[in-house]
Amino acid sequence: MAFPRRLLNQGEDVVLDLRPHWWFFAPPALALMGALAGLVGLAAIDAHELLQVVAAAVTLVALGRFAVRYARWATTNFVLTTDRLIRRKGVMAKEGIEIPLERVHRVFFRQRVLERMLGCGELVIESGGERGRQSFTDIPRPSAVLHEIYHQIEESQRRMAGSGVDRRPSRAPSPVSVVEQLERLYELSRRGVLTPAEFEAKKTQLLERL
Secondary structure (H helix, E strand, O other): OOOOHHHOOOOOOEEEEEOOOHHHHHHHHHHHHHHHHHHHHHHHOOOOHHHHHHHHHHHHHHHHHHHHHHHHHHOOEEEEEOOEEEEEEOOOOOEEEEEEHHHEEEEEEEOOHHHHHHOEEEEEEEEOOOOOEEEEEEEEOHHHHHHHHHHHHHHHHHHHHHHOOOOOOOOOOOHHHHHHHHHHHHHHHHOOOOOHHHHHHHHHHHHOOO
8 A cells, every 4th residue: 555645744745655576576476376386287187186185275375475475565665755764564563664864874775686687676774863774675676766865865955955944963064974975976976876977066066065
C-alpha cells in the first residue's frame, strides 16, 4: 500500500515512495516454481499416491512462504519526502525509522555484480543521532535514489535559507560543513551521478563560501 498521506507534516510532499525490488521475491518464487514442477511431474508419470501427497504438501508450504513474502513486500515502504527519509515495515507489528534531511551527513550505495545487472542494491545513510548509520536493502535504482536524496537536501537548505530559519545546531555555516559537502560532491562525481562539468560548477559555488 502507498505511504499514508495523513502521516505527512504540513507543507510536506512525497518525492519517492518505493517498495523492495522485485528480486525480493526471488527465493520463495523459485521454491514455489520448483515445488509446482515436481508436483506436475509426479502427476504426469502417475507416481505413487504418497509421493504426490508429499509433493502437494511441499507446494502448499512454498505457496505459504511466497504469500508471507508478498505481505512483507506490500507493507514495506522506503519514502523520501521534502523534509525527511522514512522507512516503515511490518505486517502485524509495525517498525519504522525517520531521518530528517538536515541530519543526513553522507549517503552511498553498494551493488554486487548481479544486483547491478538487475538494478537494485543496498543504500547506506549516515546521520546524526543515536542510530548514526542505517542500511536499507533491496532498493530499486539506488544510484538514482542517492542523487534524489542529495537534491532534496539542497532544496531543503535553500528553503530554510530563504525563510531565514536555521535548524542546524551551528549558528552559521562553517568551513567544516563546506568540506563535507565537497566530499559528497566528489563521491557523486566518482560514482558517475554528476558529470565533470556539474561537479566543477557546484565545487566553485561551495568554494566561494569560504
